[in-house]
Amino acid sequence: MQTAAPLLEVEGLEVEFRTRQGIARVLDGVTLSLKPGQTLGIVGESGCGKSMTALSIMRLVPTPPGRIGAGAVRLKGENLLQASEARMREVRGKDISMIFQEPMTSLNPVYSIGDQIAETVRLHERLSRRASLERAVNMLKAVHIPAAERRVREFPHQMSGGMRQRVMIAMALACRPSVLIADEPTTALDVTVQAQVFDLLKEMQEKTGTAIILISHDMGAIAEMADRVIVMYAGRVVEEAATDEILESPKHPYTRGLIACVPHMEEQPPPERGALTEIPGVVPSLAALGAGCSFAPRCSHADDLCRRQAPQPFTVGTDRRTACWLYDEPGAP
Amino acid sequence: MTGTRTPGGGADYLLEVQDLKVHFRLPRRNILTSGGTVHAVDGISYSVRRGSTFGIVGESGSGKTTAALAAMRLAHVTQGSIRLDGVEMTTLDGDSLREMRRKIQIVFQDPYSSLNPRMRAGAIVREPMDLMDVGATGERDGRVADLFHRVGLRPEQAGLFPHQFSGGQRQRVGVARALATQPELIVCDEPVSALDVAIQAQILNLLRELQHEFGLTYLFISHDLGVVQYICDDIAVMYLGEIVEQSDRVSLFSLPLHPYTWALISAVPSARRRTGDRDSRVRLQGDPPNPIDPPPGCRFAPRCPFAVDQCRHEKPTLREVREGHLVSCHLVGSDGVPPYAAAGDAS
Numbered sequence: 001m002q003t004a005a006p007l008l009e010v011e012g013l014e015v016e017f018r019t020r021q022g023i024a025r026v027l028d029g030v031t032l033s034l035k036p037g038q039t040l041g042i043v044g045e046s047g048c049g050k051s052m053t054a055l056s057i058m059r060l061v062p063t064p065p066g067r068i069g070a071g072a073v074r075l076k077g078e079n080l081l082q083a084s085e086a087r088m089r090e091v092r093g094k095d096i097s098m099i100f101q102e103p104m105t106s107l108n109p110v111y112s113i114g115d116q117i118a119e120t121v122r123l124h125e126r127l128s129r130r131a132s133l134e135r136a137v138n139m140l141k142a143v144h145i146p147a148a149e150r151r152v153r154e155f156p157h158q159m160s161g162g163m164r165q166r167v168m169i170a171m172a173l174a175c176r177p178s179v180l181i182a183d184e185p186t187t188a189l190d191v192t193v194q195a196q197v198f199d200l201l202k203e204m205q206e207k208t209g210t211a212i213i214l215i216s217h218d219m220g221a222i223a224e225m226a227d228r229v230i231v232m233y234a235g236r237v238v239e240e241a242a243t244d245e246i247l248e249s250p251k252h253p254y255t256r257g258l259i260a261c262v263p264h265m266e267e268q269p270p271p272e273r274g275a276l277t278e279i280p281g282v283v284p285s286l287a288a289l290g291a292g293c294s295f296a297p298r299c300s301h302a303d304d305l306c307r308r309q310a311p312q313p314f315t316v317g318t319d320r321r322t323a324c325w326l327y328d329e330p331g332a333p
Numbered sequence: 334m335t336g337t338r339t340p341g342g343g344a345d346y347l348l349e350v351q352d353l354k355v356h357f358r359l360p361r362r363n364i365l366t367s368g369g370t371v372h373a374v375d376g377i378s379y380s381v382r383r384g385s386t387f388g389i390v391g392e393s394g395s396g397k398t399t400a401a402l403a404a405m406r407l408a409h410v411t412q413g414s415i416r417l418d419g420v421e422m423t424t425l426d427g428d429s430l431r432e433m434r435r436k437i438q439i440v441f442q443d444p445y446s447s448l449n450p451r452m453r454a455g456a457i458v459r460e461p462m463d464l465m466d467v468g469a470t471g472e473r474d475g476r477v478a479d480l481f482h483r484v485g486l487r488p489e490q491a492g493l494f495p496h497q498f499s500g501g502q503r504q505r506v507g508v509a510r511a512l513a514t515q516p517e518l519i520v521c522d523e524p525v526s527a528l529d530v531a532i533q534a535q536i537l538n539l540l541r542e543l544q545h546e547f548g549l550t551y552l553f554i555s556h557d558l559g560v561v562q563y564i565c566d567d568i569a570v571m572y573l574g575e576i577v578e579q580s581d582r583v584s585l586f587s588l589p590l591h592p593y594t595w596a597l598i599s600a601v602p603s604a605r606r607r608t609g610d611r612d613s614r615v616r617l618q619g620d621p622p623n624p625i626d627p628p629p630g631c632r633f634a635p636r637c638p639f640a641v642d643q644c645r646h647e648k649p650t651l652r653e654v655r656e657g658h659l660v661s662c663h664l665v666g667s668d669g670v671p672p673y674a675a676a677g678d679a680s
Contacts, residue, residue, distance in 0.1 A: 045529040160620045190392035191556065192617045195600035199616065217530060220559075220602035247604050261534035263563030265601050269586050273563060275538045279531040282499045 006033040013071035021287035028235045039212040041226030049235040050215045054181045094124040097172040101184040103164035107156040114152030117171045124175045139170035162193035183215045231255045234294035241320035251322040253299045347550045348381040353413035355403050369625045373399040375574035386551040388565030396574040397554045401520045405437050435465045438511035442523035444503035448495040454506050455491025461513045480509040501532035522554045570594050573632040580658040590660040590671045593633050639672040
């Protein structure tokens with residue numbers, strides 16, 4: 001997997017939104033790469049650009065007010081930002097598909113789930129109605145929905161939240177896409193159901209070899225699912241590394257804070273509890289970002305340089321990057 | 334079920350709930366059928382020590398929020414007894430109920446919908462004092478300023494409207510409002526689950542500081558086991574309207590007895606416990622069943638990987654199997670050995 005050519009490459013992606021407060025740069029030089037069969041986690045607080053990165057890859061940024069200003073999104077070498085709208089309709093659902101946080105609102109309430117899964121297949125593979133419905137049944141079986149032949153005729157409101165998310169996964173994978181983007185797929189679900197959905201995603205990934213981009217605010221979920229992680233803050237990638245590395249030795253002060261501030265469930269809880277580590281302050285408004293590092297106002301290491309100039313990502317060790325002046329020189333902390 | 338809960342003998346309980354039931358009647362679908370009854374809370378008993386934090390955990394539909402609202406008499410109590418500071422709450426009404434309610438306040442989950450968007454933050458915090466007639470009228474604005482300061486807001490922010498605050502700040506306003514009547518018990522209903530993780534830590538730290546400073550007692554509702562383990566002293570696990578296990582925080586997590594608790598704990602993805610022990614986890618099939626028609630016998634039996642015939646027919650009772658550790662499961666022996674421990678030995 002280390003040597004495989006990247007399947008999806010995002011380079012220097014910039015997205016701006018026109019707001020009443022001025023131009024907000026919601027993505028600022030986002031760069032990432034995804035290899036076949038890999039799971040890449042994107043983690044960060046709300047408003048840091050996780051979902052916007054996903055929408056930009058799919059070219060679903062609402063325009064206006066949004067605008068993709070610069071950068072490239074290359075799928076198997078093809079720059080999607082220059083593709084025609086007709087080409088993008090082919091790509092969406094066929095090469096890259098997406099599942100969302102709230103399965104109820106992303107399913108159409110007036111069509112049976114079978115029709116909704118079959119629609120994808122019919123459009124992209126030009127199968128007959130009967131053949132596409134058959135595929136829908138098979139997909140429902142693959143995601144372990146009991147009595148699939150009967151369920152295929154049911155409507156979203158007849159299913160539980162966990163069941164609906166299984167339907168979403170079945171729909172997303174029906175055309176065997178090479179990339180699946182899962183945007184907070186379990187946030188609306190109970191923890192025991194979340195565990196089932198994660199198991200299912202892993203199982204389907206093993207079967208179909210699809211690469212996954214998992215967007216989450218939960219470092220635990222990322223730890224469980226992802227091979228590599230990028231941490232985003234205020235529209236920028238502040239750290240990228242293998243999951244184990246980032247959990248064992250987070251470099252960027254924001255990543256360190258993000259891991260430390262969550263009360264972890266321990267199997268042997270310590271009898272004494274100290275105060276939780278806080279990240280002081282709040283995420284800044286994107287329309288009012290200065291020239292310096294956007295995390296500087298909340299960072300205990302910030303100095304003049306941080307406030308004056310935003311750091312570029314520095315390479316640390318062999319295969320990780322972090323955008324923090326602390327790592328300017330090799331051998332820094 | 335009574336009598337099991339007197340560990341430590343003279344422990345001082347602020348809130349004592351006995352055999353509480355909250356049932357909701359559903360409207361009938363047509364004139365021939367009855368509508369059915371939701372057994373949202375079905376015979377739970379718990380006691381909250383003064384100055385401690387009692388946690389109720391469970392998945393959606395487990396009845397944890399209803400159990401807390403009923404303790405405030407904000408949900409209709411079908412049966413049972415609720416004693417706050419020794420006073421029976423279920424029989425109070427009118428002014429006496431209002432007076433008791435001064436001692437209980439609540440912090441809601443969603444800081445966006447729980448603050449009136451047309452009121453200024455200062456008026457929101459002041460309102461409970463006016464309604465409950467707490468303190469002299471002339472001193473209330475000063476007290477609002479003190480409360481703002483105490484929860485980490487600037488007193489001049491009292492003039493702002495809720496939409497001018499961030500989510501974390503709004504929750505601070507919610508906490509200040511809860512403190513306004515100088516309550517003894519604060520019900521915290523998922524107070525951090527709508528907040529970003531970095532902000533969660535700020536609010537949890539604030540709640541702990543306030544508890545030490547004012548000797549507050551918390552009834553803390555959450556589905557997040559990491560948060561519960563951090564903030565709660567005693568914890569009850571609810572499933573379909575019933576308490577299936579109850580214990581202090583250390584023994585609940587280090588030795589979970591009920592298969593549901595075990596499954597709940599092993600379902601939590603953790604940044605500390607990486608891959609490897611995935612196979613040893615208990616995975617539940619399906620979703621929690623509907624509280625309208627709870628299954629006979631043990632309510633967890635249909636999803637329980639260890640269920641035997643007895644579980645499907647005979648209802649287990651909550652009993653103390655270790656000191657201060659109560660469980661409702663047929664399979665846990667009187668020696669307090671959980672079923673999955675035996676299953677692990679056999680394989």
